[in-house]
Amino acid sequence: MSMLKAILPSLAFLRSRWLGCPLALMLTSTWALAQDKRWGPGEAASDYGYRFHDLFWLITILVSVAFALVVLLLAIPVLRDRERPGHRASFDHGKSLHDKRLTAVISIVTFIILDAWVLVIAMQDLREAYWAIPDAEDPQTYRVEVLAQQWAWNFRAPGVDGEFGTADDIITINELVVPKDRPVSFNMTSKDVIHALFLPEMRMKRDVNPGSINKTWFRPITAGDFTILCAELCGFAHYQMSGKLRVLEQGLFNEWEAEASKLASTAFDADDTEAQWAWDWEE
Amino acid sequence: MTSDHIHPEPTTFLKKHVFSVDHKVIAKQFLWFGLVWLGIGGIMAMMLRWQLANPGVPVPLFGKLLFPRTSGVIDPASYNTLFTMHGTIMIFLGLTPAMIGALGNWSIPLMIGARDMIFPTLNMLSFWTMVMGGAVGFYSLFVPLGATEAGWTGYPTLSTTVGAVGQGETLWAIAVFLIGASSIMGGINYITTVIRLRCPGMHWMRLPLTVWGLFLTSILNVLFIPVIGSAMIILVLDRVFGTTFYVPASIMSGGTGGDPILYQHLFWIFGHPEVYILILPAWGVVCDLLSFFARKPAFGYRASVGAMVAVTVLSAVVYGHHMFTTGLSAMLGESFMLLTMIISVPAEVLFFNWLHTLWKGNLRLTTPMLFAMSVIFVFGLGGLTGIYLATIGTDIFLHDTYFVVGHFHLTMAASALFGTFAAVYFWFPKMFGRMMSERLGKLHFWLSFVPLVIVFCIMFISGYAGMPRRYYDHTSTEYLRPLQHLNVATSVAAFLLGAAQLIFVYNFIKSRWWGEPAPQNPWEVGTLDWTTETPVPHYNFKTIPVVQCGPHEFSNPVLGPDTDWIYQTEKLPG
């Protein structure tokens, strides 16, 4: 208690305007947010998300064990082999054949456990999911064209007729509506600088480059409202380039699509060539 | 004229301290230069952390001075400038001079028994080119239409006139080019010096590992800095003369244009070796210091050299892992993933050797030793988290989040910085003839190490939670708002880390002028730099030394019970 009394006067500087205010602000901002804290990315909403989590936790376990070993091997000499009178280091250049073999074996075993294992699973995931972009001709595939710009997302869906470049193409800004449980395939490009389409709940990310078309896909398995972010620095409003991803059950989605297509047709202006972006989906 | 010949000792102030060709003076110039820039880059980091923890709150103390138009609040454009320049400054103007410029200039000639660098004038030129680069970079902050805002990676088309109209970006490219030129000059000098000026008996397998690290770094410098140099020249051509190397034709209107992805390839062909340019000297220093202070030979000297050579070679072929989300083909992506994972084999060899060097040693936990050991810790943490990012499956989500920020700060920033600190604490007595305070040094170590690990470990959590990097304000998005507590915690730890550096500054300046005079060999190590007197005379060695044994003959039984070390110039008894 007396110690606290001794310390308190020295904290008087907190009351000074130039330091106290910011400190108080910082503390309040922390407490204000105390209610909804998050420590992870939340539940995955795409089937790919579960692959990500499996791999992530596998790596985490392997890496934790490896790191714990390193720390242990650091700690033991620090605790045991400190300099003291009469103590002498063991003289060992590590030149013997045994040492060389040990180095090689440990490195290779570590490589196999830490890296090769992960590598094999990752390759499998990539081939089965990430790079297995669904066939654009398949009616099951929901196709979306993305045109990014500083600082907004333009999405173009084919509408009820399933054809791009027609009057009923649904164009939305900063909001994307997709059906649940169907693969959603993207063709993406940018008007100006590089952006990256980042759907955190879907664990999906792909750069959107100007001058070329980048492809990616995901399959939402949960209905609801999700987030669209930009993950590649694109100028000073980069942090505001966010949007909403709505995943609807197929029935609701069909209703939405029909209505949106109808609206789009009424608003369609054939002379506005600026708005007529649509690309070839052929491979 | 090469330095086989003897130069007279300069007498005028200008020739002695400013345009000196003496490697020791140039080393000190590089050190001061690097430390000042590390300070500037550090203050920038503090401002970034301030903004992230308290978005839109004026920066205390000097905010009004720096951002008068917004009465102290960092605006989004300035925020982008700050993190761009923080990266550029820390890498090119902070760590490069402090690690490679200062450490290389100081230790290479002294450790291989030479009287100077082989091209002393080129050496001086290297320093002053870097000063020019620094000046241009600094000036770029104040030009009309704005400083650079495109990130230290400067990806087009954000860095071409499409995304950045200000002259700042052009000047930034020129600054990077000049600093690169300086590094190439240094690299040519170091390589030639190590090849040609090793004293008699100093054959390759007797070189201290510090010299090996610096030698391999120089090779990477000479080979890969030109790549960024050319990339920057093209960027300047695009920006100033209107060429279209990086500017694509619009996908809507068609036509033939350049390719912004080309820049990413060029940048990372350089950028990945750059990581090793910064880390190899630190590894070398760690290899040596662990042995020096464990009073035990460096375990597996040849394996360590081989591992560093392997990393040097491999570093050239793994750059694609920076571009997994760019749109690499499946074949390229998988190849780069595999190659990246292979680079962990030599790293494992090094870790094994380091830990084995400590095992059953006779540890003297001095400040340089603590910093050297902390490199094992932070590089272990950073290296292992690299596995998440080398694996495409996890990188897709973690790319461009704070996970990446935490990873590369631990590997290339913290490891190189702690390696630099270890080197400064270790060579300070020889450099300035005075001892640094051990008590303050240890305080500095603990107050740096603990907050640093906290800062970047929290970043792993926020990155895993999906927080993108380079965001001005994470509270503006609903999804990211619940992560703000992580930002605040990171910032608090970062401020502690920043404040701890004041201890170093105080210790450094106080010891430089008022420290205890240093004995010739305070650490009792046998490399050639400690055989010469303190302060080191103008010509380093009165007679060129002749090396009789390796640098790590500690605790050799043939030395007898009274001593556990021997100079490299002495013959092992028996």
Added chain:
Amino acid sequence: MNTTGIIELHGEQPVDQAPLETGRDRVNATLGMILFIGSWTMAFGTLFLSFLVLRDKIAVWPPAGIALPSAPIAGIATLVLAASSVFVERASRSLAVAPGAGSDRRASFNSLWITGMLLGLGFALLQAWLWYDLILAGRTQTSGLYESLFFGLTWVHAAHVLVGLFLLSWGLIGSRLRRYGPERRSFISNAALFWHFVGIVWLFLFLGFFVF
């Protein structure tokens, strides 16, 4: 000198007079130059890689229907630069001849070196002609990707030609001041090396733009 390790420090030679080179010095200087050229090979390699990548984006090569730089002039420029390299190299080698030939040797160095320089200057003029022709036809670096490549790469190369010509003239001045001889020729041989490098880079540009 410091190969034995026991030589005393001071009193080697008069400090105000630059010492003559030893064979060791020449190896050092050449090694430094080779490293420099290796480095610059990477720099030009980068530019050439960019050239190949971007050229691949141009559907028809060389582009049809627009004015192109004149291949015959470029061909002549290539020959001129090659001849220049030959003369510079012969000049550089003539320095190494042991003394005895006396003033003859210097005269032959000067005439060879000056011929090389003039040919280099000729190349620069031909290069300017190439640009001028193209600009007259209304094509500048902003006209399209082909022009970007052509102007961009030849500018960077021409900057090196200028540096090379500067080095050659510096060597000439030094020779006039009787600075070089069999015992002092690192600068000359390094300048010659640099000049050859500039020539080889041009050869690649020539092949890339006009032949393949």
